[in-house]
Amino acid sequence: MSGNKFSRFKDRLEGIRANLLGDLKKTRQSNQEEEFTEMLADFSDDAARSFSRQMILNLGEQERETLKLVEEALYKIKNGDYGVCARCTKSIPEARLDIVPFALHCVTCMDQVEKEKQRDHLIDDDRGSAIPAPNE
Numbered sequence: 001m002s003g004n005k006f007s008r009f010k011d012r013l014e015g016i017r018a019n020l021l022g023d024l025k026k027t028r029q030s031n032q033e034e035e036f037t038e039m040l041a042d043f044s045d046d047a048a049r050s051f052s053r054q055m056i057l058n059l060g061e062q063e064r065e066t067l068k069l070v071e072e073a074l075y076k077i078k079n080g081d082y083g084v085c086a087r088c089t090k091s092i093p094e095a096r097l098d099i100v101p102f103a104l105h106c107v108t109c110m111d112q113v114e115k116e117k118q119r120d121h122l123i124d125d126d127r128g129s130a131i132p133a134p135n136e
């Protein structure tokens, strides 16, 4: 893969990251607004309140997970091993990267990883160190 193609994906990944960071900020604002919501507790249904709160928490978790993948993909672009499956080391088809630029696995391995994730749901990931420090 040429450097030009890398920069095309880099632009997209950085755009996704900017959107995610904007969304994370929004999520935090929502949590602050929750105090305001609690002030209005007398007017709102308890169950409905906890449901929307759970939705906010879930959304945040999903965004953080995606952000982690985006950071890892950008790190790979920097190191020149972007577009290579992290599991079987085969090239990830460019058509797949066009759809999911932060894909770290080919489709076959992605299925395996997802299955393992579900199985090891309670075991937290141990590859957090693969993500570079922001001040690098």
Ligand SMILES: [Zn+2]
Pocket: 085, 086, 087, 088, 089, 090, 105, 106, 107, 108, 109, 110
């Ligand atoms: Zn693979």
